[in-house]
Amino acid sequence: MKITQEEIAAEYANAVNGVQAGVVGQTGSAKFAGYSAAEVELVPEGVAQTSFGCGNPVAFSEVLPGQTVLDLGCGAGMDLILAARKVGATGKVIGVDMTPEMLTLARQNIARSGLTNVEVRQGKIEALPIESGSVDWVISNCVINLSPDKQTVFNEIARVLKTGGQMLVSDIVADNLPLWVRRSGLLTVACAGGAISEQAYLSGLSQAGFTHHEVIAREYYDAEQMASVALGVLPAFMANRKLTKQLFARLAKPITTKLWSARIYARKS
Ligand SMILES: C[S@@+](CC[C@H](N)C(=O)[O-])C[C@H]1O[C@@H](n2cnc3c(N)ncnc32)[C@H](O)[C@@H]1O
Numbered sequence: 001m002k003i004t005q006e007e008i009a010a011e012y013a014n015a016v017n018g019v020q021a022g023v024v025g026q027t028g029s030a031k032f033a034g035y036s037a038a039e040v041e042l043v044p045e046g047v048a049q050t051s052f053g054c055g056n057p058v059a060f061s062e063v064l065p066g067q068t069v070l071d072l073g074c075g076a077g078m079d080l081i082l083a084a085r086k087v088g089a090t091g092k093v094i095g096v097d098m099t100p101e102m103l104t105l106a107r108q109n110i111a112r113s114g115l116t117n118v119e120v121r122q123g124k125i126e127a128l129p130i131e132s133g134s135v136d137w138v139i140s141n142c143v144i145n146l147s148p149d150k151q152t153v154f155n156e157i158a159r160v161l162k163t164g165g166q167m168l169v170s171d172i173v174a175d176n177l178p179l180w181v182r183r184s185g186l187l188t189v190a191c192a193g194g195a196i197s198e199q200a201y202l203s204g205l206s207q208a209g210f211t212h213h214e215v216i217a218r219e220y221y222d223a224e225q226m227a228s229v230a231l232g233v234l235p236a237f238m239a240n241r242k243l244t245k246q247l248f249a250r251l252a253k254p255i256t257t258k259l260w261s262a263r264i265y266a267r268k269s
Contacts, residue, residue, distance in 0.1 A: 002193075003185030005098065005124070008146055011189040011234065012052070013101035016076060018235045019050050033141070033170070034059070034219070035078075043081045044112040050076035050105060052233060053141035054191065054261040055170020055219070058082040062166075066090040067136035070160060072125045072153070072169075073097055073143025077106035077118075083139065084110075084118045094135070095120040096128055126152045130160045138167040142261075145172045145195045146188070154208035158268060167210075167266040173198050174259045181255060190233045192259055205266050213266035220260045223249040 033053040040048045058079050063069055065088040074080050074095025084093045097103055097120065106120045123129040125140075126149050138157045147153050157167055174195035187193040196204075198215050205213040221229070227249040231238055238248065 002183055003188050005148070007185065008189055009099040011186075012075075012099045014236055015052070015233050016050055016099075016101055016105060019232075039082060042085060043078055044109060047076060047078050047081065047109050051078040053078065053170060054172055055141055055263055057139040057141050057168045057170050057263070058086065060216070060263060061137055061139060061168040063087060063137055064091075068092045068094070068134065069137045069139060070128075070130060070135040071095045072128075072138060072140035072157075073146070074106055074120060075099075075102050075141075077109040077120070079139060079141055080106065080118050080120070081109065081113050081115065083137075084113070084115045087117065089117060091117060093118040094130065096123045096125060096130070098122065098124050126156065128156045128160055132159050133162050135160050136162060136165050138165070138169070140169045140171065142171060142191050144169060145191050147194070150196060150201075151204050151207060154204040154210075157266075158208040158210060161268040163268060165268045167205075167264075167268075169264045170261055171195075171201070171264065172259055173201060173262045177255065177258050186234055186237050190230050192255070195259060198262055198264075201262070201264060205264075209268070210266040211269050213264070215262050216265050217263040218260050219263075221256065223253040223256055226252040226256065226259075 034056045052075055063086040067087050069083045071079050074097050080093050080095045103120050103122055110118045121129045144153055172191045172195045175197055181187050182193050184193050202213050227245045230248050231245055
């Protein structure tokens with residue numbers, strides 16, 4: 001991977017600051033991530049615009065009242081808020097993210113929601129600041145592809161889950177991705193360059209000790225949608241290179257069949 005985690009964090013800080021300042025025309029990826037209008041209504045105004053997910057893990061998890069949910073790479077907190085509404089006052093939601101700007105915004109969004117059952121912690125998903133065997137659900141939305149050490153992330157998920165605990169992750173996966181995408185640090189930030197195959201994902205989960213794991217859904221994006229995501233995540237890069245959405249869409253066309261969003265489930269026995 002041609003980019004450091006510090007550089008990834010800096011790009012996400014830029015992206016989210018740009019959205020907040022209204023500098024870029026980011027509309028968030030909420031509309032590609034599959035949130036319903038009712039779910040967007042459940043979060044304070046503006047939160048969906050700072051969502052950079054590629055799925056809707058809370059909607060497809062069977063999170064119950066009273067449970068503890070951990071969101072890996074929680075960003076500005078869209079999924080934290082949706083999960084907090086599901087677990088209710090007797091449950092708890094914890095978000096972990098490495099980017100301070102995301103955490104600041106997440107804390108503001110949680111406060112604006114009036115929720116008292118959510119907290120966020122700064123940390124890396126490769127070394128979770130979470131007690132072993134303490135959570136019922138691990139969710140994550142478009143984050144694990146960004147990790148340079150995915151096996152350690154899978155091991156950490158297995159460590160923090162209770163026995164019987166479950167994982168529901170939406171993430172970008174890839175098949176035969178061209179080298180020019182893999183080698184691009186900025187396309188790594190845009191959740192493409194670091195994506196692994198479904199098979200590698202499932203085999204990493206097996207190695208972490210999960211005996212039950214499966215891909216339960218897939219969603220493909222067209223070139224226009226890929227360009228929208230790039231515009232949202234990499235506003236400065238796109239502007240500096242004079243890369244319009246149309247031009248990026250043309251570049252992205254050959255990879256539309258090689259990258260998709262997968263919904264991946266695992267249970268710890
Ligand atoms: C594509 S955004 C997704 C954010 C959020 N899940 C959402 O759906 O809006 C990726 C997030 O993961 C965080 N992140 C990336 N790599 C990380 C790592 N190794 N440890 C912790 N956070 C990480 C970034 O700071 C960023 O907030």
